[in-house]
Amino acid sequence: MNSTSCKSCPLRALPLFTSHTESELGFIQAIKRDEIAVPPEQDIIREGQADAPLYTLLSGWAFRYKTLSDGRRQILNFLLPGDFIGVQQKMGDSAAHGVQALTDTVLCVFKRDALWQLHRSEPRLGFDITWLTAHEESLVDDTLLSVGRRSAEERIATLLILLFKRAAAMLPEGGAQGVAFPLTQQHIADGLGLSRVHANKTLRKLEARGLHRIEGGRLYLLDIKALARLADLYGDGKPAPRPLI
Amino acid sequence: MNSTSCKSCPLRALPLFTSHTESELGFIQAIKRDEIAVPPEQDIIREGQADAPLYTLLSGWAFRYKTLSDGRRQILNFLLPGDFIGVQQKMGDSAAHGVQALTDTVLCVFKRDALWQLHRSEPRLGFDITWLTAHEESLVDDTLLSVGRRSAEERIATLLILLFKRAAAMLPEGGAQGVAFPLTQQHIADGLGLSRVHANKTLRKLEARGLHRIEGGRLYLLDIKALARLADLYGDGKPAPRPLI
DNA sequence: CGACGTGTTGATCTCTCTCAATTAGAGTGG
DNA sequence: CCACTCTAATTGAGAGAGATCAACACGTCG
Numbered sequence: 001m002n003s004t005s006c007k008s009c010p011l012r013a014l015p016l017f018t019s020h021t022e023s024e025l026g027f028i029q030a031i032k033r034d035e036i037a038v039p040p041e042q043d044i045i046r047e048g049q050a051d052a053p054l055y056t057l058l059s060g061w062a063f064r065y066k067t068l069s070d071g072r073r074q075i076l077n078f079l080l081p082g083d084f085i086g087v088q089q090k091m092g093d094s095a096a097h098g099v100q101a102l103t104d105t106v107l108c109v110f111k112r113d114a115l116w117q118l119h120r121s122e123p124r125l126g127f128d129i130t131w132l133t134a135h136e137e138s139l140v141d142d143t144l145l146s147v148g149r150r151s152a153e154e155r156i157a158t159l160l161i162l163l164f165k166r167a168a169a170m171l172p173e174g175g176a177q178g179v180a181f182p183l184t185q186q187h188i189a190d191g192l193g194l195s196r197v198h199a200n201k202t203l204r205k206l207e208a209r210g211l212h213r214i215e216g217g218r219l220y221l222l223d224i225k226a227l228a229r230l231a232d233l234y235g236d237g238k239p240a241p242r243p244l245i
Numbered sequence: 246m247n248s249t250s251c252k253s254c255p256l257r258a259l260p261l262f263t264s265h266t267e268s269e270l271g272f273i274q275a276i277k278r279d280e281i282a283v284p285p286e287q288d289i290i291r292e293g294q295a296d297a298p299l300y301t302l303l304s305g306w307a308f309r310y311k312t313l314s315d316g317r318r319q320i321l322n323f324l325l326p327g328d329f330i331g332v333q334q335k336m337g338d339s340a341a342h343g344v345q346a347l348t349d350t351v352l353c354v355f356k357r358d359a360l361w362q363l364h365r366s367e368p369r370l371g372f373d374i375t376w377l378t379a380h381e382e383s384l385v386d387d388t389l390l391s392v393g394r395r396s397a398e399e400r401i402a403t404l405l406i407l408l409f410k411r412a413a414a415m416l417p418e419g420g421a422q423g424v425a426f427p428l429t430q431q432h433i434a435d436g437l438g439l440s441r442v443h444a445n446k447t448l449r450k451l452e453a454r455g456l457h458r459i460e461g462g463r464l465y466l467l468d469i470k471a472l473a474r475l476a477d478l479y480g481d482g483k484p485a486p487r488p489l490i
Numbered sequence: 491c492g493a494c495g496t497g498t499t500g501a502t503c504t505c506t507c508t509c510a511a512t513t514a515g516a517g518t519g520g
Numbered sequence: 521c522c523a524c525t526c527t528a529a530t531t532g533a534g535a536g537a538g539a540t541c542a543a544c545a546c547g548t549c550g
Contacts, residue, residue: 429527429528429529430528430529431528441528441529442530442531445528445529445530445531446530446531448529449529449530449531
């Protein structure tokens with residue numbers, strides 16, 4: 001069901017994406033194996049799964065996670081269209097984390113050794129991928145800072161701002177009238193190292209203060225200044241100016 | 246002071262490192278700019294620093310960290326010889342995290358655009374680097390799981406085991422008679438999202454139970470089984486077998 | 491209509507933080 | 521060799537953020 005051609009990939013229209021040469025596009029098309037749809041709740045990669053293929057998220061949301069044997073789950077980061085899935089595992093190795101669809105998703109499937117092929121014959125794409133990988137790491141870094149050092153209120157504020165920005169960046173532009181927001185409170189809790197109950201109480205507290213609103217599967221930021229102050233973010237997530245005392 | 250030649254790099258002797266062709270070694274040598282020594286406590290890269298070069302840690306320990314404007318600090322991961330420093334930041338961008346030396350360290354310095362040069366002319370090295378980057382991310386993933394979902398005892402047990410393994414892997418082989426361990430309790434606390442006081446109390450509790458000992462800057466694991474049970478690690482960090490209920 | 495998942499809310503409980511004070515060790519200078 | 525200093529490690533006490541437990545509301549779905 002190799003339906004979409006890479007040349008007409010909808011993601012290419014987004015401002016985030018670098019332009020590709022004909023050769024690069026041709027190469028991508030050549031290593032693309034399939035295109036699959038995955039419904040919400042379903043695992044794209046199971047924890048410990050061996051030899052998972054390489055994917056690209058074409059549409060929908062997903063998340064990476066790890067669990068402990070007694071069921072405690074930590075969401076490592078959320079995946080939006082354009083993100084890679086499965087770069088982490090070395091060839092022939094098993095996955096150290098699971099990946100699960102959050103909404104209805106469509107994925108492009110690549111052979112596992114595509115990564116090496118790509119580095120060899122299209123070094124510029126290879127370079128892009130190491131950069132994307134490094135960038136995904138920086139998202140995890142941000143979450144680790146939150147979970148390790150921010151209070152529940154601060155964590156929620158941080159998550160709302162960062163997810164809003166990522167979701168808004170996928171939009172055609174225009175009205176900051178809220179973005180689609182498919183997370184349940186359980187996902188928020190698991191992403192921030194909180195209990196479901198406490199995540200709920202904190203969300204309600206911020207909502208009552210008029211900082212944001214989540215309704216009908218959409219997220220509206222009503223007081224970005226206040227949220228950013230809570231999150232200790234300056235500008236757009238640039239590192240904070242450090243007072244010397 | 247370009248003292249060490251890449252050909253005789255001490256790191257190459259380690260079993261962890263893949264062998265390189267003459268061409269690859271020559272290339273690395275060619276982009277290597279310098280070799281510098283950094284004393285403990287000193288920043289290798291400051292948070293927010295623009296245009297930091299690319300480094301490789303030749304000897305000693307370091308760590309990546311982020312701080313909030315009021316001083317709260319989270320250590321993202323620890324760096325041991327062979328690790329890369331500074332791949333995360335895009336060219337011309339500022340560093341999203343700081344890097345600080347933990348012991349006396351020696352670093353190889355590379356031009357910032359070495360990364361692209363390398364991808365273009367030595368794709369196999371480029372591939373290695375994306376894999377190394379992905380691997381570093383998986384270390385952060387592990388820590389995030391700890392900080393988000395493990396109790397203080399479990400976090401400490403996990404950290405001790407994982408650091409022990411990494412440090413031991415650098416050793417010539419032989420006696421598991423403990424490894425050099427340069428972290429203060431403050432570092433442990435900042436790496437696990439705990440307060441210094443609580444990290445201390447938890448360490449003492451585990452030590453009193455005979456699980457480990459830290460003495461004279463060395464770490465000894467006295468009851469790895471018990472530590473691994475606490476950490477919920479099976480074998481060597483493989484994902485836990487999931488009970489279906 | 492009952493079952494189920496998600497969201498709410500209140501009442502405890504407890505793990506971890508903060509505050510404070512003390513001890514131990516390493517380094518310095520006289 | 522000994523006072524003096526500084527930092528890291530300890531330990532106890534009290535406070536608090538967030539967890540757990542328990543009910544209940546609401547919407548969806550078979």
